[in-house]
Amino acid sequence: MERHEIEAFLTLAEELHFRRTSERLGLAQGRVSQTIKKLERRIGVPLFERTSRHVALTPTGQRLRDDLAPAYQQIQEAVARAIATGKAVTGTLRVGFSSQWAGDAVIEAADVFGQRYPDSAVRIQEVQLTDPFGPLRSGELDLQLTELPVAEPDLVAGPVVFSEPRALMVHARHPFARRESVCLEDLARTPLVAVSGDVPQYWLDHHYPRRTPEGRPIAHSATAAYWQEVQSLVATGRGASPAALRAARYYARPGIVFVPIHDAPPIEYSLIWPVNGGTARVRAFVETVCELTPPPVYTD
Missing domain, CATH: 3.40.190.10 (Periplasmic binding protein-like II)
Structure with a gap:
């Protein structure tokens, strides 16, 4: 059903009067009548009983009204909310x-x-x-x-x-660079380059841990304020750095290899x-x- 058909049907079902329906919809009375007749032909049965003095819903019309009215009300409310949001x-x-x-x-x-x-x-x-x-x-x-x-x-x-899956960014000559993946316990075997600045400790502990899951200490060899510094420190062999695996696609450069950390939670x-x-x-x-x-x- 088209929107104008739904509106014409529900309005006539409420008014039970073609003139009042046409006035509410701002349409010619003949247009309303044509819309209802077209809808009845499509459904295959009359939706209204009409006389010169009386308009009433048929049982099929009553069922259609009861089914359509709540759904149409929801649509109107959704559109109204969208308009209000858009204006804001x-x-x-x-x-x-x-x-x-x-x-x-x-x-x-x-x-x-x-x-x-x-x-x-x-x-x-x-x-x-x-x-x-x-x-x-x-x-x-x-x-x-x-x-x-x-x-x-x-x-x-x-x-x-x-x-994003995690990776360990290492120098190309680092022993880990030849491996398909590393694990979190391997972080105890290489110093990390960490981030400095006004960064919460819980955030640093999550991304640049000081201990492995089994409690082995992880050394921090250097700190950097910007991501480009982290890359440069790794590329010159000053340490490794955890990173998102996707970083390999954005920051590929000579001297650096991204090795997946297969048992680390994603970022x-x-x-x-x-x-x-x-x-x-x-x-x-x-x-x-x-x-x-x-x-x-x-x-x-």
Whole structure:
């Protein structure tokens, strides 16, 4: 059934009067009559009993009204909510990202977001490892796509958008570089390059642990403030570094090899925003990112 047929049928079922129905719909009375007749021909039975003085629903018409009315009401409410949300989604949304693949997801979502909400704009910027939450707290950003865990009382972590297998980034002449994979216990056999800066300890412990699952100590040989520094330190043999396996596709360079860590949990990525910053713009962008970003499939 077409929308205009549903509206004509339900309105006539309520009014039981063709003139009042046509006035409510803003249509000519003959147009309403034609629409109902066409609908009855398609269904194959009369939906209304008509006389010069009386209009009434037939049993089939009553059943159709009872089935259609709740569904149509839900559609109207959904459209009304969408319109209300769309009107609220205006202005500039400032979005951060912590890795290039997170940036790709944000940029793709920003394009779709701009089409859906033409009165809005999205400004995108990279967030540095040394101060992962500072731009959110200062109001420089409204939300960002970043690695978990995030356990900050003033920040909200949304649903996991995607997850990435872990790898160990090593120098090309490192003994691990010739292996198909390593395990978490192997981290005790090579020093790590870690991240410095205003980074929560629980986050460092998760991504740059000090001990293996069995309790063996993991040495940290150097620290770096930026990802490019981490790569340079690894490439010159100063240590190894945990990373997302996908980083091999973005940061391939001579002197570095990415070796999968076969028993490590994946790195999960989520959108985060301030507790008091869950605006209509933010919620709409979160929905757009989650809709457009299916989990990646790895074949290598």
